[in-house]
Amino acid sequence: MRILIASSHEALAHAVGEIFEIEGYAHDWQKDPDQALAFLASDAFDVFLVDHEIGSVRGATLAQEAREAHPKNLRIVLMARHADIGTRTRVESTKLDALLAKPFDRSALLAAVTGEAQ
């Protein structure tokens, strides 16, 4: 499984990346929203893990743009500061695959990324 992490927070990206490393998932990290979209277009990723804050763009907006560009075959997970009704409704309405509310733990992260209960 190949995962693209989009987050402007280096510490978060590294922590998540280390978990993926242990699980044996290939992963890349982008901190610029446009470069993340370009990366998605140029390479075959299975999962797009988007942080709620990435550069100047809202994570949910970037995730929505990614979904419009890749309606199928890409699992999109939004990491949000909290799962308020707005974020939850947006995830459902814009057909994202999962919402990962912070704080989260390893099993919640893996469940969101794989779509399977850990």
Next chain:
Amino acid sequence: MNAPRHIRLRIFGWFAALLIGAIAALVAGLWVGAAKGSGGSHSLLLGGLAAGFLLVGLVTWVWMSIDKSFAQPLHRLSAALRAQAQSSDAAFPVEAFHGLGDLAAASDTLRHALAATRTALTESVSAETSQILAERASLSNLMADLPFGVVLCSGLHHIALYNRQADVLLDTAHAPGLDHSIFDYVEAAPIQAAYDRLLDDKELHQTHLFLTALEDSRPLIAQMRLVHLPAEQDVRPAYILTLRPQRNIETIEDNDALSLRTADLLLNGLPTTSLRRRPPLPLLEPEDVRAIDLTRQIASRFPATEISADCVEVDKLETIPALVVPLACKMLDKLHREFQANTLSVLITPVDDERACLIIGWSGQSMRPRDLDRCLDEICMPDPKLSGGEILEILQTDAWTEIAPFGRHLIKLPLRRAPSERAAPASPKRLTYNLDLMVKTPAPDVSSADLTSLSYVVFDTETTGLEPDKGDEICQIAALRIVGGAVVENEKLDLLVNPGRSIPASATKIHHITNEMVKSAPDIRRAGSNFHSFARGAVLVAHNAPFDLAFLRKHQNDIGHAFDNPVIDTVLLSAILFGQDEVHTLDAICERLGITIPPELRHTAMGDTDATAQVFRKMMEMCRARGLTTFEQLRTEMRKHGRLVKDLNI
């Protein structure tokens, strides 16, 4: 003073009559045997049979006389005396004990003496404690008005106190309640970790600051401090939690880096040094306005649009957050000016029980998701000075664009629905507490639990009729909680329920609930779910419980929860205490115990619930006086009278 002699004479008279009657029966038997028999053993047998029949009749008459004159009045007297022990207002019908002679008069004298002593004691205690009560009320008010949530929990993590702010904060899926687990509302792991660390800490009066989350994942900053109880209390220490929503105080800028529990920061507590301050958002009261106000404002500003025609759904929502109104107007302005939007429409429509959605639609130039983010950042409200993005943050929501059919474009903005149909407290909650819960020790199960240690939910329903199997439904549910033996004034549930059918006039005549009143009320699925949440972990108490439970249990599948709580029926308690042959209607028990139900409240769900709670509390005291102290003992006694109520799960 002749009465005792009179009783003794009566007893002597009965036994003299028994003796004379026995002799007479024997003589009569022998005479019948001699007259009708043909002599020998046959005559003797006939005589014996005749005498035996006469003797049986005689003994039965004596037994019935003693039972009527002594046993029954004695039973009534003992029940009445027990009732008097609870209240001087309890009925004491002296004429019902006339067979007991002076005992009735002596008991009446004792009753009056007890009432006089009780009144004097009450007045004395009231005079002595009035200042203490006033001080306690002031302290309660101060604590209730603290600008952050305060929750006091036992070492078992059960809530023993919460203030108004905590009530507002924790009221997500379930309304907070005494003796409920704090983990029903707040994420367990950070609290347990903080508690364990404080227990391990050698230094007393240490506090611990950490990040946790509500059940709906909204983050909270919590501070915990142990409450050290006197050493003789062999229980785990209680603790005080202060809770604040994260957005209202110092925001953790690098929250994301700290967000993983795997990083061990959350579980081990968040060091205060890692909190960096950024200007906080203004602390705004979550003010609501009538949704129709949005329609009016928009209609007055955009008279040429289709808005007013499309706003019909607004009325169904009743209220929306006040901040939505100026935000929606600013967004419409921008759409109109910058995106040449025409045929604007605004719709507020319910999504589900919890959510509604404000949908702005237009024809014309499209708006990409990023354009909306930019617009929101550009929108600036003058007072208080807020951008559109900040308003969304305060409302804890989001907004985005979507493309709709027929060249239409949409902006969607979800809203939390006003909790108007949820379990509304009967009075504004202030400070709610029962400090005995701090030292409550756990019972292995309900059966062996002491009756005073259990939490009870007393409830009553009003219905469209008496036959749940033939389509009758609930149209009102009322319930209140009894914790530590006292009614929790702030924790009451009073819900009208849409029965999904018409209420017959005959039923309305009794409970005064009309079809109009329940038209916009929640259905049994929502109301039942609210009630289930309210009653979780408690023993259910009702008068003729199988009747009310039958209406609830037939909807269990729709509600999604089983009503399998332990049950106590006040009909059975009355049978235990006053005898099976007495009348066990709620009115009769109230009269017996000196409880007055105002006529206007009788046959209202809350009025009957309140009356049931009062009779329940008094009868529980009477049960204790009879040595029934555990739930199992009470259940065993109730089973003996099970024939009075069918289908009670005891």
